[in-house]
Amino acid sequence: ARPRVGYYYTGKTQSQLLTDKVKKMTVSAYESIPVVVQESSSAYDAICAMFLEDVGTLFVVNKDSVLTGALSRKDLLRASLGNQDLSTIPVSVIMSRMPNITLCHSDDLVIDVAKLLIERQIDGLPVVKETGKGLEVIGRITKTNITRAFVELAEGEFE
Template sequence: MELSTRQKKIIEIVRRDEPISGDNIAKQLGLTKPTLRNDLSLLTMTGILDARPKVGYIYSGQTIEPLLFEELFHQKVAEIMVPPVFIKQTTSISDAITDLFMHDTGSLYVIHEVTGEFVGLLSRKDLLRASINNQNITGTPVAMIMTRMPNIVTITPDERIIDAGYLIVHQEVDSLPVVESANSTKVIGKVSKSKLLTHFISSGYEVEKNKEK
């Protein structure tokens, strides 16, 4: 894997000033933090840098083989996304819990009962918290407890798997809704932590196996 000039500069800054925040890295380069998002995600996902919450970036010095990197990270989200489980916003909390376990999923995507528009998301934690704190889960709709748009991080199918991994880690979410296009509310799939882990393990194993041949 050939690093860009900017990525090499980032590594130099981190090695010199670690631990250092993304904001301070961007400041030294005269750029904004969002501009460096892909560079920082690449360097952390490959193990060259390590991102520690409330501490900053540190240099780990690990490297990854180019073939393995291409296999793991440069594929598109569309290649690993899975169908989401949809429920209506009028669905009761108790029925949502049943749907969650029947489909063995970690999240439910909530749509408007008339327009079919994606309006919210429910995680296992949301439903567990609601079942403990709410005495009337059979009569309370999920619209009362769901995380609503636009407060949900989404991704498009043509973005890279490395970008999905970055968002899941840094936004501390269990899954990302895959929307048809930027600013769209039409969900066509999802990417979860477990799906990413399965992809990384199976792809890495295949690369290692081919090296032995």
């Protein structure tokens, strides 16, 4: 006879259940709104955009709103070390350029993005969507978003 106990054994171990939870944590639930600047913007404008929007990573787009580059605080600090006038340097000179940008999609797993951020030593990734013209930036996911995901997972708020 089946033992009558007040709980149900799923046949899964603790770590499998945790893994199941983690496999439901997708980028779409944790991403932030992306902040983009035009290729023709100056480094000075980009720094101002970073402060105005309070972000650490900007994405650079062309006139068709297609992703062409990414700018981190580190890229902009490096530019400021040179004795140049930041308002005359276009961001296209100092940005990381496609295809050398690590990307992700809305349905990617947060755990995979977390590993990419560590491995490639970057602060954030653009969340992209394919369009006829190229890649459109639809989101941003950073170590701040991963820190939020950690708090949710650790506190068991994630169901």
